[in-house]
Structure formats: structure tokens, C-alpha cells
Amino acid sequence: MAKVPVQFTLNGSEKAEFVDSGTTLLNALRDKIGDTSPKGGCQQGTCGACSVIVDGELRLSCLTLAETCNGAAITTTSGLAEGGVLHPLQRAFLDTFATQCGFCTPGMIMAAKVLLDHTPNPSREDVVEALSGNICRCTGYEPIIQAVLTAARANSQSAA
Amino acid sequence: MALALQTFPTVRDANAALKVAGTRYLGGGTLVVRAANEGDVAVSGLVRSTDPALSAVEIADGRVRIGASVTMAAIARHAELGALAKAARAVGGPAVRNMATVGGNLFAPAPYGDFAVALLALDAMVSTDDGELPVETFLGGRDNSRAIVTSVSFALPKDDGFRFLKVSRIKPKGVSVLSIAVVLEQAGNGTISSARIALGCMADRPVRARAAEKALLGKTLDPNGIAAALGAAGEGTSPITDPIASAWYRAEVLPVHLGRLLLS
Numbered sequence: 001m002a003k004v005p006v007q008f009t010l011n012g013s014e015k016a017e018f019v020d021s022g023t024t025l026l027n028a029l030r031d032k033i034g035d036t037s038p039k040g041g042c043q044q045g046t047c048g049a050c051s052v053i054v055d056g057e058l059r060l061s062c063l064t065l066a067e068t069c070n071g072a073a074i075t076t077t078s079g080l081a082e083g084g085v086l087h088p089l090q091r092a093f094l095d096t097f098a099t100q101c102g103f104c105t106p107g108m109i110m111a112a113k114v115l116l117d118h119t120p121n122p123s124r125e126d127v128v129e130a131l132s133g134n135i136c137r138c139t140g141y142e143p144i145i146q147a148v149l150t151a152a153r154a155n156s157q158s159a160a
Numbered sequence: 161m162a163l164a165l166q167t168f169p170t171v172r173d174a175n176a177a178l179k180v181a182g183t184r185y186l187g188g189g190t191l192v193v194r195a196a197n198e199g200d201v202a203v204s205g206l207v208r209s210t211d212p213a214l215s216a217v218e219i220a221d222g223r224v225r226i227g228a229s230v231t232m233a234a235i236a237r238h239a240e241l242g243a244l245a246k247a248a249r250a251v252g253g254p255a256v257r258n259m260a261t262v263g264g265n266l267f268a269p270a271p272y273g274d275f276a277v278a279l280l281a282l283d284a285m286v287s288t289d290d291g292e293l294p295v296e297t298f299l300g301g302r303d304n305s306r307a308i309v310t311s312v313s314f315a316l317p318k319d320d321g322f323r324f325l326k327v328s329r330i331k332p333k334g335v336s337v338l339s340i341a342v343v344l345e346q347a348g349n350g351t352i353s354s355a356r357i358a359l360g361c362m363a364d365r366p367v368r369a370r371a372a373e374k375a376l377l378g379k380t381l382d383p384n385g386i387a388a389a390l391g392a393a394g395e396g397t398s399p400i401t402d403p404i405a406s407a408w409y410r411a412e413v414l415p416v417h418l419g420r421l422l423l424s
Binding site for chain 1: 190198208
């Protein structure tokens with residue numbers, strides 16, 4: 001099958017690859033570029049484990065074709081830490097035990113990041129709604145909700 | 161399995177490419193890429209169009225035309241489409257709403273396609289390069305439809321004229337047990353002069369509850385006035401059975417939820 005070029009910015013770095021036409025963004029990121037932070041869960045758009053941010057919007061990378069992302073700015077959880085310092089969301093997930101098996105965590109953090117980017121001081125209902133497309137089978141969700149609220153408080157305190 | 165994607169600047173060229181057997185149109189990807197991921201071997205190639213008209217929303221003289229590529233998220237946040245926001249937000253989680261399109265929702269099999277239920281109650285027109293069809297006719301023939309949907313259009317409902325309810329077991333978000341959309345007009349004395357009721361999950365695609373609509377005419381919106389309509393709500397329906405609910409359960413709870421929506 002003919003290869004097609006894909007070129008986008010991933011966590012601030014220019015990336016260019018040739019992929020089979022019709023390759024999902026998830027497979028391009030994991031198998032071609034080596035960013036394994038987005039997870040392949042259901043492959044149906046139900047679990048949210050593959051969530052990434054494309055041009056500021058939360059997207060499911062398992063249902064997005066890589067070649068439709070040419071020129072886009074893509075953010076994944078692996079790009080959040082800066083200089084070895086965890087992002088406030090990552091720190092909060094650790095501190096509130098919001099991670100157990102960890103499979104849903106990168107998708108949850110992406111969904112939470114989009115929320116906090118637009119709504120720095122979300123209500124609990126805002127958080128629940130923002131995470132409503134992401135499934136966790138370990139935690140019962142409560143520690144994850146608390147982690148996002150904790151990260152929001154940390155952000156607002158550091159901004160004050 | 162990788163699928164070759166062809167991208168065209170115009171709908172006309174994309175329509176021509178779709179004539180090849182096995183090709184499917186790619187909108188947001190939530191239906192067709194999902195099918196490919198599940199191993200649907202009937203999908204052998206994908207076609208899409210980047211025509212900007214597909215992403216436009218036009219509102220004039222009380223009518224709205226929404227391009228087929230407009231996403232649920234775009235509708236939910238559109239300042240002048242507030243009446244439809246609840247129906248748009250009923251679709252999926254945030255990521256799905258950023259991807260799922262108006263055009264794609266017309267093809268979503270039950271228990272999906274909540275926004276198409278709203279379009280049916282709104283008596284929308286569906287446009288393709290071949291012309292326009294009433295949404296009810298379009299939905300009836302969608303299995304054999306090959307022309308790319310370019311837009312949907314309808315009269316913007318008056319304040320409180322449009323009501324929508326999605327029933328799911330998981331809060332705040334889950335797959336539909338059923339969904340109901342109602343467009344009502346009331347005369348000066350409060351009696352119902354016009355009613356359109358559309359149901360999701362009560363067949364393999366959205367259907368009108370015509371017997372209930374007829375039973376509402378001339379009645380008032382109170383428990384006595386709607387009783388006959390609730391009794392007739394399930395007439396002509398053929399609810400789906402899936403892991404969410406049985407056909408029996410859906411038929412049992414439909415009058416309850418329709419009653420709550422009408423009296424809300």
C-alpha cells in the first residue's frame with residue numbers, strides 16, 4: 001500500500017513520517033514515532049484511553065487518521081513534564097492515588113488538561129462532565145475527580 | 161488494517177470517488193473508523209471532502225442550515241443554537257463531540273444517533289448534491305444512500321418549543337436507553353395546535369410517534385390532557401434489544417419518560 005507523508009508538531013517538536021494511508025493517529029504515535037503514552041483500549045471511541053489534544057481540542061486518536069492531522073499541534077501526556085518536573089495534573093494524580101493500573105491515566109490527564117485550559121477553576125460537575133468519555137475500571141473515579149480539583153487549586157494558588 | 165484515504169476539495173469529486181465499491185465517506189471517524197477497527201471488511205477505502213461549505217452554519221429568517229461536517233461540540237457552543245445544545249451534548253463524551261458530525265449522526269444505528277432524533281422532531285430537510293429530502297424519508301432510505309450529505313436545514317424552534325430528553329443508566333453520560341425530542345406549538349388558550357414527537361432506540365433508527373402526536377392535538381399540557389398520547393406512544397414502534405435494555409423495557413418506560421418531558 002502506498003505510503004503517505006504526515007507532518008505535525010508533537011509536544012512542541014516537529015515530526016515527519018511516512019505511514020500507510022488510513023493509519024490511525026494512535027498507531028502512528030505509538031508504532032512510528034514511539035510515543036506510547038496514548039493507549040489503545042477499545043478502539044471504538046468508548047474508553048478514552050487514546051485521548052490526545054489536537055489543536056487545543058480533545059480527540060480520540062484511535063478514530064483519527066494520522067494524515068488528517070497534517071500541520072496540527074498535538075499534545076500527549078508524555079509532553080507535559082518540563083525538565084523532569086511533573087505537570088500539576090501528573091503530580092496531583094500521584095498525590096491523590098488517582099492511578100492504579102495506570103492504563104486510563106494518560107487519557108484522563110488529557111481530558112483534564114483541556115478542561116483546565118478553558119476552565120481554570122472548575123466545579124466538581126465540570127470535572128465529572130469533562131471526564132465522562134473516559135473509563136476507569138480501578139479507582140471508582142473519585143480519586144481522579146479529586147486529583148483534577150487538586151491540580152486546579154494548585155494552579156490557581158501558583159497564579160495568585 | 162490500513163485503509164487508503166482519498167481527500168477531495170469538492171463534494172462533487174468526492175461523490176464520484178464514492179462510486180467505487182467498498183468505499184465509505186469519512187466524516188468525524190466515529191462510525192467508519194470504528195467499523196474498520198472492528199474488522200469490518202466491507203470497508204476497503206475512505207473518501208472525504210474538505211469543502212468549507214460542509215463546515216458552515218447559516219442562520220437567516222428563522223431558518224438554520226448546518227453543514228454536514230459541523231461537529232456536536234460546535235453546535236453545543238454556538239450562541240444562536242442554544243435550543244439544540246442539550247441534544248448536541250447528549251452525544252458521546254467531550255472527545256466524541258469534537259469529532260462526531262451532524263451528517264454522520266444521520267447514519268448512526270440505534271442506540272446511537274441522538275441528534276438525528278432531534279432533527280426528526282424538527283422536521284429537518286437533508287441536502288445532498290442530488291437535492292433535498294425530508295429527514296424522515298432520508299432516514300428510511302439511509303441504508304442505500306450513496307450521495308454525500310452536505311447539510312441539514314430546519315426552522316429554528318421558538319423558545320420552549322423544542323424539548324429533548326436522553327435516558328441513560330450511567331450519569332452523567334451513557335448510551336441511550338431511549339431518547340425523545342418534541343416540538344410543540346400551543347394555541348392562545350393553551351391547547352396544543354401542533355406536535356411532532358421523535359423517538360430514538362424505539363426502532364433501528366429514529367421514528368415519529370404519530371399516534372401520540374395526533375392524541376395531543378387540542379389537548380392541554382397536564383396529566384389528563386396527555387394521558388391518551390402516553391397510551392399511544394409505543395404504537396408502531398419496534399424497540400431494539402441490546403446490552404443496555406430489552407425491547408420490553410424500552411416499551412415499558414417510554415410513556416413514563418415522554419410524560420415527564422411533556423410536563424417538564
